[in-house]
Structures are given as C-alpha cells and as structure tokens.
Amino acid sequence: MRYTPVRQYYVPVRGRSNILAQKPSKLTKKTLHWLIVLSTIPLFGFVTAFGIAPSAAPLQEVHIKKVVRDLYLPEILPELESTTENLFWRHETIRRGDTIAAILERLDINQQDKIDFMRTARDSRAMRQLRPGKIIHAQTTSDGNLQSLRYLFGNEELFLIEKAEQAYQISEQKIELESQIQMKSGTVNSSLFAAADNAGIPNAIAVQMIDILASEIDFYRDLRRGDRFTVVYETLMDNDGEFTKNGKVLAIEFANRNKIYQAIHFESSNGSSGYYTPTGESLRKAFLKAPLDFSRISSGFSKKRFHPVLKKWRAHKGIDYAAPRGTPIKTTANGVIKYIGTQRGYGKLIIVKHNDQYETAYGHLSNFAKGLKKGSRVNQSDIIGYVGMTGMATGPHLHYELRVNGVQRDPAKVILPTAPPIAKKDASAFQNQAASLIARLDIMRNLYLASLN
Numbered sequence: 001m002r003y004t005p006v007r008q009y010y011v012p013v014r015g016r017s018n019i020l021a022q023k024p025s026k027l028t029k030k031t032l033h034w035l036i037v038l039s040t041i042p043l044f045g046f047v048t049a050f051g052i053a054p055s056a057a058p059l060q061e062v063h064i065k066k067v068v069r070d071l072y073l074p075e076i077l078p079e080l081e082s083t084t085e086n087l088f089w090r091h092e093t094i095r096r097g098d099t100i101a102a103i104l105e106r107l108d109i110n111q112q113d114k115i116d117f118m119r120t121a122r123d124s125r126a127m128r129q130l131r132p133g134k135i136i137h138a139q140t141t142s143d144g145n146l147q148s149l150r151y152l153f154g155n156e157e158l159f160l161i162e163k164a165e166q167a168y169q170i171s172e173q174k175i176e177l178e179s180q181i182q183m184k185s186g187t188v189n190s191s192l193f194a195a196a197d198n199a200g201i202p203n204a205i206a207v208q209m210i211d212i213l214a215s216e217i218d219f220y221r222d223l224r225r226g227d228r229f230t231v232v233y234e235t236l237m238d239n240d241g242e243f244t245k246n247g248k249v250l251a252i253e254f255a256n257r258n259k260i261y262q263a264i265h266f267e268s269s270n271g272s273s274g275y276y277t278p279t280g281e282s283l284r285k286a287f288l289k290a291p292l293d294f295s296r297i298s299s300g301f302s303k304k305r306f307h308p309v310l311k312k313w314r315a316h317k318g319i320d321y322a323a324p325r326g327t328p329i330k331t332t333a334n335g336v337i338k339y340i341g342t343q344r345g346y347g348k349l350i351i352v353k354h355n356d357q358y359e360t361a362y363g364h365l366s367n368f369a370k371g372l373k374k375g376s377r378v379n380q381s382d383i384i385g386y387v388g389m390t391g392m393a394t395g396p397h398l399h400y401e402l403r404v405n406g407v408q409r410d411p412a413k414v415i416l417p418t419a420p421p422i423a424k425k426d427a428s429a430f431q432n433q434a435a436s437l438i439a440r441l442d443i444m445r446n447l448y449l450a451s452l453n
C-alpha cells in the first residue's frame with residue numbers, strides 16, 4: 001500500500017530510538033492526513049508548534065492531537081512494501097565532491113553489482129546531478145546485493161534502478177508533487193532567524209516573511225524579544241511523502257511591539273499576485289521601512305540596535321541605524337542617483353531622487369556600491385553602499401533621511417504611496433481566501449499560545 005509519510009507524523013512519545021523503531025506502515029493515510037501535531041521543546045526552553053493539513057482541508061475537520069517530544073526529527077522512512085527478511089533499505093547523503101562509486105562503496109554494495117550498476121547508469125542524467133545534501137535510498141540484501149536504488153533529482157524527477165532477472169533497469173521520470181500546507185508559530189528570543197529555526201521554519205520561508213513585511217516592519221529597529229509570529233506556507237512532497245521543496249508563504253501574522261500585522265497571499269484574476277492586509281490593502285509599498293539588508297548575519301539583537309543614538313527627531317532630522325561597518329545598505333525605493341560623493345558632516349553620502357516629491361539620503365558610508373554614479377537608475381532593495389563612520393560619526397552607523405519636497409520628514413509620519421488595493425471584481429474571491437487563511441492563522445496561533453502555558 002502506498003502511504004503518505006511526512007516526517008512530523010511519526011511521533012512517538014519520547015526519544016530518537018523510539019522514532020527509529022517506529023514502523024510507518026501501520027498508520028493509515030487517513031489519520032496521516034488529518035493530524036495536526038503540536039510539539040514542545042523543553043530542552044532549550046523554547047516552545048514551538050507546527051501543524052500540517054492538506055491544502056483542501058476544511059478547517060472544522062482538522063483533528064488536533066497534542067504530543068510531547070524532543071528536538072530530533074525522525075529520518076524519512078523509505079517504503080517497506082517489498083521488504084522481505086533479507087532485504088532492507090538504507091540511505092546515504094550525498095557529500096560535496098561525491099561520486100556514485102563512492103556512494104555505492106559507503107552503501108557496502110558488492111563489487112559485481114557496483115560494476116553492473118555503473119555500466120547501466122553510465123548515461124543517466126541523475127548520476128550527473130549528485131547534489132550535496134540530497135539523499136539516495138538503496139535496497140540491499142545483508143551481503144551487499146543491490147536490489148534497487150532511488151534518487152530524487154533535478155526538477156522533481158525520480159531516478160529508479162531495479163534489478164530484474166540479474167539485470168538492472170533504469171527509469172527517470174517526472175513525478176507529481178502534492179502541495180501541503182504547513183503552519184508554524186514561534187517567538188523571537190535571541191534573533192528572528194533563531195526563532196524561525198526553533199519553529200522548524202526553513203530559511204527560504206523566513207526570508208520570504210521578512211520581505212513580505214518589509215514595508216510594514218523595520219526589522220532592524222523595531223524587532224523585540226517576545227515578538228510572536230505564525231506563518232502558513234506550502235511545501236511540495238512527492239507521492240512517497242519525501243519533501244522536495246518549499247513553496248510560497250500563504251499567510252503571516254506578526255505581533256511586533258504589541259501591534260499585529262497580517263499578510264494574505266492572493267493571485268488576482270489578471271494573474272498578478274501579491275500580499276495584502278485582511279482588508280485588501282497592498283503590502284507592496286513604494287518605500288521599504290528599513291534601508292539595511294536584514295540577513296541571517298545581521299539579525300541578532302544588540303543593545304545598540306535597540307537603542308540607536310538617542311536624539312530627538314526635531315534636532316536630528318534623520319534616523320540612525322547602528323550597524324557593523326560593511327553592512328549592505330539598500331535603497332528604499334526606485335529612483336535615480338542625484339548625488340554621490342562626500343559632504344561635510346554626512347561623510348560619504350548618497351541621495352536618491354524617487355520622483356518630483358520624494359528623495360532619500362544615506363550618510364556616513366564606508367563605501368559606495370561599485371559602478372554607481374550620478375544619474376544611475378536604482379530599484380527598490382538594490383545595494384547602493386555599505387555602513388561606515390565617515391563624516392561626523394562617533395561609531396559605525398547609517399544616517400537615513402526621507403525628504404519630501406526638499407524637507408526632512410519622519411518616515412513614520414509620512415503616508416507613503418502604495419500599490420493598488422484588491423480590485424472590485426476580485427473582492428469576493430479575496431474575502432473567501434482571506435477568511436480561510438485567517439482561520440488557519442487563528443487555529444495555529446491559539447494552539448501555540450496554549451502550548452506556552
């Protein structure tokens with residue numbers, strides 16, 4: 001029988017040995033599909049929660065089960081359908097610079113099968129695409145006869161080689177992927193990326209979360225210990241339940257400094273897609289909140305970040321971002337370089353003109369991005385320079401100004417242009433989608449909050 005194992009489903013009560021001992025085939029497809037797992041990780045004093053439901057799951061049918069387990073995720077268990085007494089599955093992770101010969105060696109495949117395999121698989125595309133970190137599953141006898149071997153490669157293709165009457169047969173074919181919806185929550189403790197890691201959120205999804213909310217939250221200055229988030233996103237699995245890749249974020253809730261931001265993904269009837277507030281306002285804004293690149297490296301908290309040079313806006317007319325020398329600086333909106341050079345006080349300075357009304361200025365830079373000059377076009381998020389302390393600066397920081405009609409203004413108090421909201425003809429489709437995604441956010445957040453008590 002085919003089943004749909006997803007690693008979170010195998011949830012024994014405690015400990016790794018249990019997980020490895022667990023046989024997956026006893027779980028029916030139905031139970032697997034309707035399970036939401038809540039895990040707590042007391043080991044590190046963090047609590048994270050995650051849930052899974054198929055894309056089309058009506059919310060009221062999602063059953064909830066609470067379990068406690070430690071941090072280890074069980075290995076993906078291969079199919080056991082054809083396992084007899086002396087056949088078993090093993091797997092090997094592909095290493096950097098690996099060859100198929102070396103992998104077969106590590107799998108203890110006997111010499112004759114190794115030669116036969118290499119001869120048969122010589123022209124296969126998969127064997128030329130051994131990507132480090134990916135896994136090769138092999139079914140062998142205890143004395144190293146290779147029965148079959150499978151490997152997911154390239155753009156969702158399955159390489160399969162099987163021994164039939166003493167000869168190997170190869171197939172390489174596209175597989176169908178099933179989209180599954182993941183729901184996870186976490187709390188920012190030491191850094192946003194650490195919180196995402198603890199919640200089991202992949203890096204690519206964490207980066208998407210930051211991008212989606214970049215016009216709302218200044219992750220550089222506003223992030224606080226205790227900020228909470230819930231994210232709903234897709235993952236794509238092959239029909240054996242092997243994870244293949246992350247899809248897109250579908251919804252986010254981010255509680256930052258007691259304010260709650262929600263973002264909903266929507267594809268409009270004209271085919272364009274984006275993120276919107278629950279009331280249908282676009283989250284794509286002409287200006288980013290923060291002019292610094294918020295990466296894994298820069299995401300830690302520092303006292304400096306929380307308390308940038310304290311100066312009254314009135315006297316200062318800009319925002320200071322304390323950041324290590326060399327931190328990349330992004331232009332907050334599309335525009336043209338109006339000034340690039342050195343000015344008293346500002347040190348190395350770039351001024352970007354966005355339109356007749358708006359300009360932004362970036363001061364104290366250590367360096368400009370290569371190739372930039374007066375008149376260069378820049379797009380939102382392009383790196384234009386690097387943090388330094390040229391000019392009148394007591395430590396490395398970026399001095400950032402928003403100027404409206406030539407006058408410095410507090411960006412928090414200026415209403416900045418945004419992309420158009422949801423069109424009238426898409427309104428009811430959007431409302432339906434938003435309601436279902438917000439219901440998921442609600443479920444997940446409430447499960448998570450309950451797990452904290």
Ligand SMILES: [Zn+2]
Nearest residue numbers: 318319320399
């Ligand atoms: Zn300043």
